[in-house]
Amino acid sequence: MHLSEILTHLGEDRKNYFNAVSPPIIQSSNFAFESLEQFRNDVQDELANHIYTRGNNPTVEILRKKLAALEGAEDALVVASGAGATAMAVLANVKAGDHVICVKNPYSWTKNLMLNFLPKFGVTHTFVDGTDIADIEAAIQPNTTFMYLESPNTMTFELQDLRACAALAKQHGIVTLIDNSNCSPLFQRPIEFGIDLVMHTGTKYLNGHSDVVNGIICGSKKMIRRIFETEIMTLGNIISPHDAWLIIRGLRTLELRVKRSFESAAKVAAWLESHPKVERVLFPFLPSFPQYELAKQQMSGCGGLITVFLKTDSMEKVEAFFKKLNRFLFAVSWGGHESLVIPMAAFYNIPGRENPPYPFTMMRFYIGLEDPEWLMEDLDEALKVV
Ligand SMILES: Cc1ncc(COP(=O)(O)O)c(C=O)c1O
Structure with a gap:
């Protein structure tokens, strides 16, 4: 189906609501049945019918x-956060x-799920260097049932070869899931490579305006129904109609926003380099990215995230750089209209906490929808103090 059809029309049955161009917010927790027969029929399938908004x-x-449709999946679920989507799917x-x-x-919270949450239920894990399929293969145990991928990875963008991962997992009966948030469905379609489940923090590009937290899980009808009937309905991890x-x-505007962010980030990254x-x-x-060839093979673009290391060993210089930077907001998250920066230096020298495993000269930028020339002017001014 054409992307324009999906974004503009799919799922919108306008004759049901006065041919309104924008669909209504059905702000109702509950739905009434017209008859005993309908009641009896509909309660048999909470996912397909309108019974109660937790469903x-x-x-x-x-x-x-x-x-x-965006992910080329049979079905999808929307939950209260990306972290929640990950947890439900796992x-x-x-x-x-x-x-x-x-x-x-x-x-970080996926790591926490592995380290501190799953062990409470007797589930073990192995962290692997996903850039090497041999490393993944070596980690398979007789009781391995799940493979968690994140490509590109969130801070330093390591990739996994998704076709190879899917093929390996299938040989061993392992369910695969990828966090596809960085690329959005526009630039990477993991289900076409054989990956079973795709999750997104919809908080980022899919919503795109920094005003809603939500998570998405896409997959086969069978897998989605399993997650819905057990995890979602039991734990009540849902999103509001609003x-x-x-x-x-x-x-x-997904297509416009994501392409703009990628193209601007590509310009800024080349200029910074x-x-x-x-x-x-x-x-x-x-081209200098260690997995540039793989990126070109399995992605048609990427998110507007850029990680940068300044050429200095002075914390004072790094701090002076951030004092001069005016057109980027200091903030976590990404995927909205506004450009952001996470300085690793902000996580240094916090009493009672270990310094992060990355140098204080490192920072992650998110390039939003502003004019990239205007952002580079700001970077250029700030870099003068380094
Ligand atoms: C790559 C990635 N995955 C998952 C999440 C978690 O999503 P949420 O914040 O919507 O729970 C985030 C949030 O920053 C993220 O950047």
Whole structure:
């Protein structure tokens, strides 16, 4: 289906609501049945019918159809956060005694899930260097049931060869999941490579306006139903109809936003790499990126995240750089309209906490929708003090 059809029309049955161009927010927790017969029939399938909003809400349902189509999946679920999406998808596929393979240094709360949450239920894990398929293969145990991928990875953008991972996992009956948030469904379609489940922090590009926290899980009808019937309905991890409506609105401009962010980031990354005050730049579409060839093979673009190391060994110089930077907000997260920076220096010298495993000269930029020339002017001024 054409991307324009998905973003503009799919799932929207306008004749049901006065031919309104924008769908209604069905702000109802509950749905009445017309008869005993309908009641008896509908309660047999909470995912397909409108019974109660913890299950299936019509506004959320429009969004689910669009998201599934964006990922080329049969179905999708929308939950309260990306971290929640990860947890639901993993929990639905492991049981006590199972083992999970996870890429090393995944998003921080994914790491926490592996380190501190799954062990409470007798599930073990191995972190692997996902850049090498041999490392993943070596980590497989007889009880491995799940493989967690994140490509590109969140801070330093390591990639996994998704076709190879999917083929290996299939040989061993292992369910695969990828956090596809960085690329968005526009630039990477893991289900086409054989990956079973795709999750997103929809908080980032899919909503795109820094005003809703949500998570997405896409997969086969069978897998989605399993996650829905056990994890979602039991743990009640859902999104409100109003937030779903905001994401539908955000999706209208997904293509424009994600392409703009990628193209601007590519410009800024190339410019930063040639700057004498910059030691190193990580961005999957720079020819200097260690896995540039793989990036070109399995992605048609990437998110607007750039990791930069300044050429200095002085914390004072790094601090002076950040004092001069005006056009980037200091903030976590990414994927909205506004450009951001996470300085690693902010995590240094915190009483009672270990310094991070990355140098204080490192920072991650997110390039939003502003004019990239205007952002580079700001960077250029700030770099003068380094
Ligand atoms: C790559 C990645 N995955 C997952 C998450 C978690 O998503 P959420 O914040 O929506 O729970 C984030 C959040 O920053 C992220 O950057």
